[in-house]
Amino acid sequence: MYFALTDEQRALAETVRAFLADRFDLRAVRAVVDDERGDGHPADLWRAIGEQGWLSVCVPPEHGGLGLGLLDAQVIAREFGAGVVPGPWATTVLAGAAVRRVGSPEQAAAVLGPLGAGELVATVALRGPGGRFGRSGIAVRADAAGRLDGAASGVEYAHVADVIVVAATEPVAATEPATEPATEPATEPVAVPTGGGSGRGDGGVGLYLLERGGDGVRIERQASIDGTTRLAALTLTGAPAVRLPGSDAAALADLLRRGAVLAAADLAGVARAALTRTVAYDTERVQFGRPVGSFQALAHHLADLHVAVTMAEHAVLYAAHALDEGRPDADLAVAVAKSKANQAAGDATAAMVQYHGGIGYTWEHDTHFFYKRAKRLVAAFGDSRQHLEHLARLTVDTVG
Amino acid sequence: MAGTRRQDGLDHVDLSYPPEAEEFRAELRAWLTANIPAAWTEPGFWATVGEDEAFDLRRDWERRKALAGFAGIDWPVEYGGRGGTPAMRAIHDSELVRARAPRSVNSLGLVFLAPTVMAVGTPEQKADIIGPMLRNEVIWCQGFSEPDAGSDLAALRTRGVLDGDEFVVNGQKVWTTFAGRGDRIFTMVRTEPGSSRHRGLSLLLIDMHAPGVEVRPIRQMSGVSEFGEVFLTDVRVPASQCLGGIGNGWATAMLLLSFERGAAGISQYTAYRQAYDEIVRVARALGRAGDPVLRQELARRRVELECLHYQAMHVLTEVEQGRDLGASSSVTKLQWSQAYQGLFETFDELLGADVALLRPTADLDLTALRQESFWTRSVTIWGGSSQVQRTIVAERVLGLPRGS
Numbered sequence A: 001m002y003f004a005l006t007d008e009q010r011a012l013a014e015t016v017r018a019f020l021a022d023r024f025d026l027r028a029v030r031a032v033v034d035d036e037r038g039d040g041h042p043a044d045l046w047r048a049i050g051e052q053g054w055l056s057v058c059v060p061p062e063h064g065g066l067g068l069g070l071l072d073a074q075v076i077a078r079e080f081g082a083g084v085v086p087g088p089w090a091t092t093v094l095a096g097a098a099v100r101r102v103g104s105p106e107q108a109a110a111v112l113g114p115l116g117a118g119e120l121v122a123t124v125a126l127r128g129p130g131g132r133f134g135r136s137g138i139a140v141r142a143d144a145a146g147r148l149d150g151a152a153s154g155v156e157y158a159h160v161a162d163v164i165v166v167a168a169t170e171p172v173a174a175t176e177p178a179t180e181p182a183t184e185p186a187t188e189p190v191a192v193p194t195g196g197g198s199g200r201g202d203g204g205v206g207l208y209l210l211e212r213g214g215d216g217v218r219i220e221r222q223a224s225i226d227g228t229t230r231l232a233a234l235t236l237t238g239a240p241a242v243r244l245p246g247s248d249a250a251a252l253a254d255l256l257r258r259g260a261v262l263a264a265a266d267l268a269g270v271a272r273a274a275l276t277r278t279v280a281y282d283t284e285r286v287q288f289g290r291p292v293g294s295f296q297a298l299a300h301h302l303a304d305l306h307v308a309v310t311m312a313e314h315a316v317l318y319a320a321h322a323l324d325e326g327r328p329d330a331d332l333a334v335a336v337a338k339s340k341a342n343q344a345a346g347d348a349t350a351a352m353v354q355y356h357g358g359i360g361y362t363w364e365h366d367t368h369f370f371y372k373r374a375k376r377l378v379a380a381f382g383d384s385r386q387h388l389e390h391l392a393r394l395t396v397d398t399v400g
Numbered sequence B: 001m002a003g004t005r006r007q008d009g010l011d012h013v014d015l016s017y018p019p020e021a022e023e024f025r026a027e028l029r030a031w032l033t034a035n036i037p038a039a040w041t042e043p044g045f046w047a048t049v050g051e052d053e054a055f056d057l058r059r060d061w062e063r064r065k066a067l068a069g070f071a072g073i074d075w076p077v078e079y080g081g082r083g084g085t086p087a088m089r090a091i092h093d094s095e096l097v098r099a100r101a102p103r104s105v106n107s108l109g110l111v112f113l114a115p116t117v118m119a120v121g122t123p124e125q126k127a128d129i130i131g132p133m134l135r136n137e138v139i140w141c142q143g144f145s146e147p148d149a150g151s152d153l154a155a156l157r158t159r160g161v162l163d164g165d166e167f168v169v170n171g172q173k174v175w176t177t178f179a180g181r182g183d184r185i186f187t188m189v190r191t192e193p194g195s196s197r198h199r200g201l202s203l204l205l206i207d208m209h210a211p212g213v214e215v216r217p218i219r220q221m222s223g224v225s226e227f228g229e230v231f232l233t234d235v236r237v238p239a240s241q242c243l244g245g246i247g248n249g250w251a252t253a254m255l256l257l258s259f260e261r262g263a264a265g266i267s268q269y270t271a272y273r274q275a276y277d278e279i280v281r282v283a284r285a286l287g288r289a290g291d292p293v294l295r296q297e298l299a300r301r302r303v304e305l306e307c308l309h310y311q312a313m314h315v316l317t318e319v320e321q322g323r324d325l326g327a328s329s330s331v332t333k334l335q336w337s338q339a340y341q342g343l344f345e346t347f348d349e350l351l352g353a354d355v356a357l358l359r360p361t362a363d364l365d366l367t368a369l370r371q372e373s374f375w376t377r378s379v380t381i382w383g384g385s386s387q388v389q390r391t392i393v394a395e396r397v398l399g400l401p402r403g404s
């Protein structure tokens, strides 16, 4: 029985935190946020992340990685969230997971080594314009030759990615009757994607590797509320791509679950930092002759937030563990973790703005980095509504 | 990043219990299966039995369990305990819930008083108190709260004046659980005349059958009278019945309250999962399990229950690793009490227009769930109210400046 971070994981968290304080603090984040046209991908940060080994966490030892799991990756994700760190770390880790789990040995060899060493930027394109996360939201269609047509939206760091893992529907089922992706409730009306080609093939779903600079690929930056990342739209017209041979609807669901856990971990970090920074400010800020943090209305709300953030941290830890170990309750655990992290981060970042008063509403103050990053991630890899409905399917509909 | 690879498979999240704990579980489960009458496991059973009869059944059943060796699970053997681990204790509590065993009638003694006696009691107190408590020969009450001292315990006024080697105690306690059934009560008494707040207090063990002790039951919102008032008029209490030293009552009380450890969270999770499943069955029976808004609400409650489970496992880990829990018991209390209460708010919501009925349809009896729903209103009040817990978290965990 052990349910806590290990000493090593705590040390890793401490290392990441110290690194960020030293090499990429909020002033550096601000420079990225303010440089709206910039690629949002500071080269020296990326190099350092590679050197630290933080990209190789989930890369198997045979490809030069550390061979650890999401349990360790979530430690880094949390600290990156707490530091509102820009850059394609999470998307690269996620794309790597897809290649590792359903790619061919050759694909794994080609991608994972460089990826772990920080020599390769990767991302995932899973959702069409206006679509939801899940099979019904895909707006890319593959033909039998592996050419892709359609569109993807809100793709993080597509403009700097060497490799993009694209989810596409396929004309004929590649595998047995596809199980529905986890994050996609059956009761939801299917969102009909518009623009690009319709990806709603009636067959299966596949994951495809798209390389940088290929034919038929157009990447256009999309304006985003969150300056700590960069988003882009992908338009594909007969773009040649290579299928990850083991991929199917279940692989997409698995990828979405992993994405949800990394996003939840980031959110837990955002939430914890928002809370800690608010406590620090309200301990100093004096009104009515006393620190505002001594007012019970404020203190009690912050106490509730501490409980919520603590629960989110636990839930992320458990979901990562459950996925690593392939536990039967992993699906449920992910839905719990993402909805709890969504709530904790949404509430904590809103409270951060409120309990800083006027300064919290300014561009000059750092509050909006946390608030906006949370806004984006709350909706990433399934919003609360989607995960709660999935949870209802797993619990309400299964009680005997 | 060096040396983070796990080799032994031990040093990371692992929710399995050690083999000896699992053996214990199997043994206990077998005993429970053989020793709980089938009728008792019907959800509505306890609501059909009169209060007196229910109490007697529970007391005697718990006594038999103790005689069979399933009590004091994590207590040292020298005190009649089993010498087990915190994990075994958690398993014990959880298996009882799972088997729908009756709830303990001596939990205030077992959870709070016994470990305090083990820690600071005299040899005579240890011999006198622990065995009879374990066998339910003596039922213990907790007499802390008074009409003017609830959350603010240090405002208590019950006083004891030394007369020879006896205290003469006068005062009133209130909200005393099982007041009408208790044999002895551990009380906080002001034993230094003129003292105030935390000073001059003593923890006295009082015989509730002694002259001058008068008990009046109080009916609760659920209709039952599980707690009551205790009036103390010139009650003579031997000075040897002071636990933890005369004048040292505050420290002793804080020690006593610290024994509300988090292992309980695991069994609470088991209990709330039963409630969740029953509530879902009610939603189905009333044709409301497809309502998208209710589904969201139920799922949201489930998220909180799962989080309680994680918190309980986390606390158990910290206990087993011998780490200081700090104020995390306040986090646990807030999480469990609010998750539990919230679940029953959703229960009310899904009943819709049927909320006021105990039997909305011929084959749906909600009496037991309704009793439980009332009970959930109390869990954010006793054991340190939610407001008190939030203050503890704000000041001791977050380090916010103290309020005025």
Ligand SMILES: Cc1cc2nc3c(=O)[nH]c(=O)nc-3n(C[C@H](O)[C@H](O)[C@H](O)COP(=O)(O)OP(=O)(O)OC[C@H]3O[C@@H](n4cnc5c(N)ncnc54)[C@H](O)[C@@H]3O)c2cc1C
Pocket: B108, B141, B142, B143, B144, B145, B147, B149, B150, B151, B152, B174, B175, B176, B177, B178, B227, B378, B381, B382, B383, B384, B385, B386, B387, B388
């Ligand atoms: C079912 C049940 C069983 C109980 N069993 C026992 C028992 O066996 N033995 C025993 O000794 N006691 C028992 N109690 C009493 C319980 O411990 C008290 O009710 C509790 O401590 C609250 O005290 P109070 O009732 O005087 O409320 P008060 O302290 O008067 O509180 C009233 C309200 O004010 C809030 N409040 C108080 N102080 C503050 C503050 N500083 N800041 C913000 N809000 C505040 C409280 O949270 C509450 O909402 C029991 C209570 C219940 C409901």
